[in-house]
Amino acid sequence: MKSPNRHGVFLCQGGHGGQESLDFKRLRWTAEAQGVPVFEVTQACAQEGAAAVARLAAEGGLDAFILGACPLAGPGGPLAGELWRAGLKPEMVQHLDLCQKPLGQTGQCLVMDGGALALDQALVVQAARFQPESREMEVSRRVLVLGSGLLALKAAQGFLLGGYKVLLITPGRRLAPPEPLLGLEAKLEATALARELEASERLEVVPRGELLRLAGSAGDFTVTVLDRQRRRWTRRVGAVLVTQGPATRLNSGETGLEPGPRVVSLAELLLWLSSPEHFRKKLPAQGQPRVGLAVGLGQEASPLSLRVACLAARGLVGELGAEVTLFTGQAKMASPDLEELTQEVRGLGVVFVKFDNHRPQASPRPDGVGLRYFEEILGRELSQDLDLVAVDEVPGPDQAWRGLARVLGLNVARDGSLQPDQVNALPTASARAGVFLLGPASGAWDLPAALDQVGQALAGARALLGQGKARVEEGRVRVDRRRCAICLTCVRVCPRQAMDRRDRRPAANPLACTACGTCASECPMEAIQIAGQDDQRFAREIGAAVSKSPSGLLAAPEREMLVFACANSAGPALAAARLAGRPWPSGVRLVRVPCAGKVDPAYVLWAFQQGLDGVLVLGCYEDACHSLTGGTWAAYRAGHLSRLLTEAGCDPRRLISSGVAPNMHAQVMDMVEQARQRVEDLGANPLKTQARVRDFLSRFTVRIDETYAIAG
Amino acid sequence: MPGGLCLEVCPAAAEGALRAPLIPGDRPRLAISPASCLYFKDQRSTLCQDICPEEAIDFDQAPRQVEIKADALVLATGFQPYPAATKERLGHGRVADVVTALELEQGLRDHGGPARPSDGRPPASVAFIQCVGSRERLGHNYCSRVCCGYALRLGRHLRARHGVAVSIFYMDLQSFGHALDDFMAAARQELNLIRSMPYDVYQGHDGQVVLEYQAVSGQPPVKGRFDLVVLSVGMAPNPDNPELAQACGAGLDHHGFLSSRPGVFVAGAATRPLDMAEVVAQASGAAQEALRYLEERP
Ligand SMILES: Cc1cc2nc3c(=O)[nH]c(=O)nc-3n(C[C@H](O)[C@H](O)[C@H](O)COP(=O)(O)OP(=O)(O)OC[C@H]3O[C@@H](n4cnc5c(N)ncnc54)[C@H](O)[C@@H]3O)c2cc1C
Ligand code: SF4
Ligand code: SF4
Numbered sequence A: 001m002k003s004p005n006r007h008g009v010f011l012c013q014g015g016h017g018g019q020e021s022l023d024f025k026r027l028r029w030t031a032e033a034q035g036v037p038v039f040e041v042t043q044a045c046a047q048e049g050a051a052a053v054a055r056l057a058a059e060g061g062l063d064a065f066i067l068g069a070c071p072l073a074g075p076g077g078p079l080a081g082e083l084w085r086a087g088l089k090p091e092m093v094q095h096l097d098l099c100q101k102p103l104g105q106t107g108q109c110l111v112m113d114g115g116a117l118a119l120d121q122a123l124v125v126q127a128a129r130f131q132p133e134s135r136e137m138e139v140s141r142r143v144l145v146l147g148s149g150l151l152a153l154k155a156a157q158g159f160l161l162g163g164y165k166v167l168l169i170t171p172g173r174r175l176a177p178p179e180p181l182l183g184l185e186a187k188l189e190a191t192a193l194a195r196e197l198e199a200s201e202r203l204e205v206v207p208r209g210e211l212l213r214l215a216g217s218a219g220d221f222t223v224t225v226l227d228r229q230r231r232r233w234t235r236r237v238g239a240v241l242v243t244q245g246p247a248t249r250l251n252s253g254e255t256g257l258e259p260g261p262r263v264v265s266l267a268e269l270l271l272w273l274s275s276p277e278h279f280r281k282k283l284p285a286q287g288q289p290r291v292g293l294a295v296g297l298g299q300e301a302s303p304l305s306l307r308v309a310c311l312a313a314r315g316l317v318g319e320l321g322a323e324v325t326l327f328t329g330q331a332k333m334a335s336p337d338l339e340e341l342t343q344e345v346r347g348l349g350v351v352f353v354k355f356d357n358h359r360p361q362a363s364p365r366p367d368g369v370g371l372r373y374f375e376e377i378l379g380r381e382l383s384q385d386l387d388l389v390a391v392d393e394v395p396g397p398d399q400a401w402r403g404l405a406r407v408l409g410l411n412v413a414r415d416g417s418l419q420p421d422q423v424n425a426l427p428t429a430s431a432r433a434g435v436f437l438l439g440p441a442s443g444a445w446d447l448p449a450a451l452d453q454v455g456q457a458l459a460g461a462r463a464l465l466g467q468g469k470a471r472v473e474e475g476r477v478r479v480d481r482r483r484c485a486i487c488l489t490c491v492r493v494c495p496r497q498a499m500d501r502r503d504r505r506p507a508a509n510p511l512a513c514t515a516c517g518t519c520a521s522e523c524p525m526e527a528i529q530i531a532g533q534d535d536q537r538f539a540r541e542i543g544a545a546v547s548k549s550p551s552g553l554l555a556a557p558e559r560e561m562l563v564f565a566c567a568n569s570a571g572p573a574l575a576a577a578r579l580a581g582r583p584w585p586s587g588v589r590l591v592r593v594p595c596a597g598k599v600d601p602a603y604v605l606w607a608f609q610q611g612l613d614g615v616l617v618l619g620c621y622e623d624a625c626h627s628l629t630g631g632t633w634a635a636y637r638a639g640h641l642s643r644l645l646t647e648a649g650c651d652p653r654r655l656i657s658s659g660v661a662p663n664m665h666a667q668v669m670d671m672v673e674q675a676r677q678r679v680e681d682l683g684a685n686p687l688k689t690q691a692r693v694r695d696f697l698s699r700f701t702v703r704i705d706e707t708y709a710i711a712g
Numbered sequence B: 001m002p003g004g005l006c007l008e009v010c011p012a013a014a015e016g017a018l019r020a021p022l023i024p025g026d027r028p029r030l031a032i033s034p035a036s037c038l039y040f041k042d043q044r045s046t047l048c049q050d051i052c053p054e055e056a057i058d059f060d061q062a063p064r065q066v067e068i069k070a071d072a073l074v075l076a077t078g079f080q081p082y083p084a085a086t087k088e089r090l091g092h093g094r095v096a097d098v099v100t101a102l103e104l105e106q107g108l109r110d111h112g113g114p115a116r117p118s119d120g121r122p123p124a125s126v127a128f129i130q131c132v133g134s135r136e137r138l139g140h141n142y143c144s145r146v147c148c149g150y151a152l153r154l155g156r157h158l159r160a161r162h163g164v165a166v167s168i169f170y171m172d173l174q175s176f177g178h179a180l181d182d183f184m185a186a187a188r189q190e191l192n193l194i195r196s197m198p199y200d201v202y203q204g205h206d207g208q209v210v211l212e213y214q215a216v217s218g219q220p221p222v223k224g225r226f227d228l229v230v231l232s233v234g235m236a237p238n239p240d241n242p243e244l245a246q247a248c249g250a251g252l253d254h255h256g257f258l259s260s261r262p263g264v265f266v267a268g269a270a271t272r273p274l275d276m277a278e279v280v281a282q283a284s285g286a287a288q289e290a291l292r293y294l295e296e297r298p
């Protein structure tokens, strides 16, 4: 690990070079005071200006530099291309938005109020800039697959073809796919696949096995398995694919359709239909059998249920000449060719009864089921006697599934899946890096969608494991062994379960860690630092955000507030708002954090102690958080901090914590403005004057020391 | 406003003739939209071409053929939002305050709130009509999968952020994803959900749009009045898919969507209606297939 030693600052003078304002001079002095070389350019938002920046950076042999300019010169501007052309990397530039309102190449840019403070902050960040060294990490090329249905087999096939080893745990006695809902075709395909795979030497099947433990983290898991002979053994695997789903129950809702000889599941009905002769004996000997199919009358169903119901209806009419009524809540049609299948089934005489606000009521009959219901389209009560009713299924309360979730370190979501309750979670992603979810485990019960996921999970696992070696960045998260009390808070709070225990000590697995900083904020011993984002840097950045002008001692000071902006949500939203020309309000300073989880409560307290009048924390919404728990931590800490601030005699309304999405450029500046307005109304932080005096005196003291030093 | 001399001189920039994305790093930084660019109307305005110091704009650029050798091909050409104007009955293009959901979303993005095209005022009541260009026996005979979800989300957004009274006319509500039952319960509370498809849309006398629909069969039709009507357009196959399939050797299904063949891999909504997350899943699968194809080739 090294930090670059040659820094520089480029300051753009806007459209008109040479006309130096006092504000611009202040910027230059600020940089020079830190001993950093300053380069002045014009029109960094234009090709020519950007080319000049790149040339100077190359000639000066800089490792990294700050470009203070308008947002137009920022990411997306011409500089990145020019740096490439000059043989430099675009990552070396840290863009600093310094212009009150971007005016383009024709106007003269006005330096933003507080620009010098912002530059001061940026210099702190620059000094802490971290260039990670990468190293190779040994990863296991064995993959654990849980389940033996079509999805599991397809995934296993993909891995075997890619040269990986597969450990497959199946609940069955051998590698034979369970009876699939979609009937014969899927069954045949899965059986053929199972035969083909069984021949592979790199496939190890554990029949009637159980996963007892999953230790370690992405690329380097250790699984403990209990096999049919009740023996326990372990294997090292790099990734885990979960393809099975929770057990199911009848989706009867409030209809009173209780399971019994006349009320069965759709899956069972399909099974009966595979031998119609046998099935016929279960129905009354005389007359046309009357069968009801119920879909989505309790919970919202999936298109799979409707598809199965249609296939069953087709069989019932074709094989048994039955009279079929299909009762549905919202008919979920959104699956390939399902619309056409329902039309075909209707053409066979199957009657669809749809319910929006009502539900049928069942009452048992001696040899069947009676259904009474309000037909919403006709607007009247109807009733029907049926010989048999088949009901769709939804995930049920399942102890075994909860147990598996615990072993995997995941939570069971409300839809029965193991996915995080996050709207932006991709289909196969789980909260634990290296664990992938397929089909029912990810809430996708419908086969076409689930089959699409196989490819994504393969791609994800292959990107992780590669050819057995992965390139990772070294030392991003450092745990100080002398400080660590092995309380394992970090292991518990890490949203990606990246904190491993090596030699009983916590250590972040760089393959899984996203450097969100949540662990660093929560560690009670302050033992964790994120390289380039350490506490020292933020303390200095916050300190730099407070105006050092002693004028506040005499006159009423201007309100100053700080915005902590999460790089995943508030960052892009603010950048886009600036690009759209929204001016930056005066007295507001920005501190960028990798995630709201990185906003240590100590930072907020420190900010108030330093004399800032208000703090706004902008992170992701709780259910749309890019590092899963950042928004939740921000909300939780805001509550906690409010109590602390009240106790300290500081109005808790000075702290505002809010969720924002990266596309909310139209709203985010209003949020900042509202926060600023509130702080304005609340008046000066009572600690402000004290802080100013302290700061003023400390600077004075330094001067004296320096004088002595020189004299000595 | 994002920079660019062209953007400053363009007289039709406000109509979207020149667009600049607001997400830093998005490419292209500036793009001309032929739909509203004046040059594409009558070849008169070449202001941007004249002022651009980089000579980056060239209206006279002639198409040229480029030959590229490739071992495999990925088609990720997507879909087209169903062209709503072809449904004369539903009033798009005929009644000013009938817009597509896409137009509504663009308005929300550009102006931060909903506005009626006729007078620019924010609507107090909005009706969504579902299944526009989907689920029709004699047309696109499939469900587009995303429109119910986006209409419910837009409806809840309009109500929560802009205090709009929202009605949604539908056949069956398709909605997928996490915490679905909670989402649907909230939507039922906040929105007026009407299971009926309006069969006529016309301009009312009071500046509102009138929708006629049957609430209960056998009873007289109901006339609903709304400030704005939004058509929830479906995902239609690109019109040039047949030629594309022919030229590249991809498969074409009876709806007009594409499918993979050895060496030609179709990714995303070009295969069938999918939402964003599913597109990502499907496309990484297609990439995976392409990779395997390349690995297995002699
Ligand atoms: C009104 C509306 C609202 C929606 N809302 C949501 C939502 O809220 N959430 C959600 O998840 N999904 C939503 N969707 C669906 C979402 O838009 C699609 O899932 C997604 O855009 C599909 O991505 P894609 O890349 O496959 O296709 P596209 O987005 O269509 O991209 C295809 C690209 O290929 C280009 N192209 C086409 N033909 C050619 C050619 N011959 N040569 C070269 N390039 C070509 C096109 O210009 C385009 O850039 C919505 C759809 C609609 C219509
Ligand atoms: S939270 Fe801190 S003290 Fe506790 S185990 Fe982790 S590093 Fe050690
Ligand atoms: S930085 Fe975030 S992802 Fe990395 S170990 Fe800490 S909590 Fe986990």
Ligand code: SF4
Pocket: A333, A334, B130, B131, B132, B134, B135, B142, B143, B144, B145, B146, B147, B148, B149, B171, B172, B173, B174, B232, B234
């Ligand atoms: S998603 Fe909804 S609106 Fe769209 S086609 Fe399907 S049912 Fe109609």
